[in-house]
Amino acid sequence: MNAEEKDLQINPVVPENVVHNTKTITDIRSLTSSIFGIAAGILGLESYSGFIFYLLGSFIVSVMMVVFIAGGKPQNYFRSASEIWTTEVFSGSSLSSFILTWTLFFGLLRA
Amino acid sequence: MASKALISLSTLLLIHSCYSAHEHSLLTPASTSNALPLDIVIETILSVLLLCLGIVLGNKEELKPISWSVWSGMLEREKGCGQFGYLEERVGFLDIRVKRAEFAKWVKGAEEGSS
Numbered sequence: 001m002n003a004e005e006k007d008l009q010i011n012p013v014v015p016e017n018v019v020h021n022t023k024t025i026t027d028i029r030s031l032t033s034s035i036f037g038i039a040a041g042i043l044g045l046e047s048y049s050g051f052i053f054y055l056l057g058s059f060i061v062s063v064m065m066v067v068f069i070a071g072g073k074p075q076n077y078f079r080s081a082s083e084i085w086t087t088e089v090f091s092g093s094s095l096s097s098f099i100l101t102w103t104l105f106f107g108l109l110r111a
Numbered sequence: 112m113a114s115k116a117l118i119s120l121s122t123l124l125l126i127h128s129c130y131s132a133h134e135h136s137l138l139t140p141a142s143t144s145n146a147l148p149l150d151i152v153i154e155t156i157l158s159v160l161l162l163c164l165g166i167v168l169g170n171k172e173e174l175k176p177i178s179w180s181v182w183s184g185m186l187e188r189e190k191g192c193g194q195f196g197y198l199e200e201r202v203g204f205l206d207i208r209v210k211r212a213e214f215a216k217w218v219k220g221a222e223e224g225s226s
Contacts, residue, residue: 011178011179011180012178012179013177013178013179014175014176014177014178014179014182017175017176017177017182018177020173020174020175021174021175021177024170024173024174027170028166028167028170031166032162032163032166035125035159035162035163035166036159038125038129038159039125039155039156039158039159042125042128042129042132042147042151042155043132043147043152043155043156044132044147057159057163060160060163061163061167064163064164064167065167068167068168068171069167069170069171069173069174070174076176076177076178076181077174077175077176077177078177079177105129108133109129109132109133109136110136
């Protein structure tokens with residue numbers, strides 16, 4: 001039994017709550033990333049600056065989630081403390097929905 | 112409630128900035144530099160920040176602690192029944208003779224009442 005398993009035996013976690021918390025974060029990420037796409041399209045950002053805008057916005061949303069939702073203690077709600085910062089930023093549908101709304105609004109406003 | 116007001120206000124701002132950017136791109140000739148005016152940029156960024164804040168605040172109080180001990184303690188304090196409540200509140204032994212006597216009395220009483 002390695003150290004991680006032993007830690008799980010001593011402090012067991014509730015799997016339903018882990019799933020629920022991850023789902024909450026995923027919902028917020030997918031909503032906000034499409035809004036960032038709208039903003040990037042309105043601002044007319046191109047190539048790298050758009051992705052930098054996305055990264056910056058995701059970082060701000062992460063800070064908001066840590067402060068307002070997790071109450072400054074994300075380790076109480078997630079298996080690893082970095083999860084609230086990285087979940088769904090690059091994986092999943094958030095980045096693609098950002099690009100979708102970015103290109104859509106860029107095309108609508110600039111074409 | 113505050114988050115809903117924030118979301119509606121910032122959505123209006125975002126729609127307005129989108130419309131302004133559209134008008135700006137229509138009215139400036141393509142040959143000149145078509146950088147957005149500063150006020151539209153500020154309005155867009157402000158509305159997006161407020162919208163994110165509203166979304167985050169709308170999902171407040173939704174996370175649940177993953178540690179079993181913390182979660183059970185919370186349930187017992189708030190609902191009076193933890194995760195193992197079904198084990199803690201079980202009936203003891205039934206006195207089956209008393210129950211039978213009660214049932215027999217009830218049946219007799221029902222027959223007498225009907226007849």
